[in-house]
Amino acid sequence: MLKIGLLGAGRIGNVHAKAITSHAGSKLVAVSDVNQEAASKLATQYGALASTSEAIIANSEIDAVLIATSTDTHSDLIEAATRAGKAVLCEKPVDLSVERALACRTIAAATGRPVMIGFNRRFDPNFAALKAAVDRGEIGRAELLSVTSFDPGPPPVSYIKVSGGLFRDMMIHDFDMASWIMGGLPKTVRAVASSIVDPEIGAAGDVDTAVVTLEYTDGRIAVIKNSRRAVYGYDQRVELLGSEGLQSAGNVIENTVVKSTKDGVVSAKPEFFFLERYMRAYAAEWAAFVGAVTGSGVVPVSLDDGVNALALAEAATRSAKSGMAVEVATVM
DSSP states (O other), rough: OEEEEEOOOOOOHHHHHHHHHTTTTEEEEEESSSHHHHHHHHHHHOOEEEEOOOHHHOOOTTOOEEEOOOGGGHHHHHHHHHHHHEEEEESSSSSSHHHHHHHHHHHHHTOOOOEEEEOOGSSSSSHHHHHHHTTTTTTTEEEEEEEEEEOOSSOOHHHHHHHHHHHTTHHHHHHHHHHHHHOOOSSEEEEEEEOOOHHHHHHTTOOOOOEEEOOOTTTTTEEEEESSSTTOOOEHHHHHTTEEEEEOOOOOOOOEEEEEEETTTEOOOBBBSSSHTTHHHHHHHHHHHHHHHTTTTOOOOHHHHHHHHHHHHHHHHHHHHHOOOOOOOGGG
């Protein structure tokens, strides 16, 4: 039984607490948060102890920590936890700085402890099935990938100001998906972005609408589309054209009822947001982490994967500002 410390009791911390306590191989023993009331509430809900991050990391009886704190704390906490001998599952991104993330990777690697980055979309049943079929060669060589990720609405501007920007906060999931499906990093990144959903987002120095093209050395292409506004729900789709066919994974909808009349055919909307859309993915992600820590020690989403996705986010940020393609090698 893995004894787990949860660092962070916010919205995503609550999601992870449910996954931890629902798994037969793990036990949530302690919760921390800068908001002590939030930590106490979540700890009480699951029969755990409210503590501090420092105390959880120092506790020799805790086997692993799940880091769901603010992004600017991730690298420091990964380093402290691995130095203390703990396995780590950390929410994305590793850091807001590629340089800092690279330093974190070096330090964590020296400890030999498993570090997994929380790119939960890899564990979505539909996306995982698509990837498995690609690996089996069912559509030949993957040649053109399209990833669509539209939020139903923008977050508060107060969040935008500390998020690190759309590329590091939102599209980073899609950068990881592209690397995972296409089997590696592209050579160049081209980004076009604007703020058309909410002028306050632009005033805060961020964008809310973006299209990024990833170009691989062998000529393959991936296109990622992001928007902070899709009034019909959480739009999450992947389409991959291969040399021998096409595979796509569509939206998960609220229900499967379809009404067909003389006026047309109507079905339900996509599930509203990530809490509804990806709950199964979070559970599968946690199960994969527990299996890795108690088994081979090799996690399915490594710290290397986290650094790679962050590098693509940095390249996209530079490209959007300059209007020029950016070579990935120049940001790592």
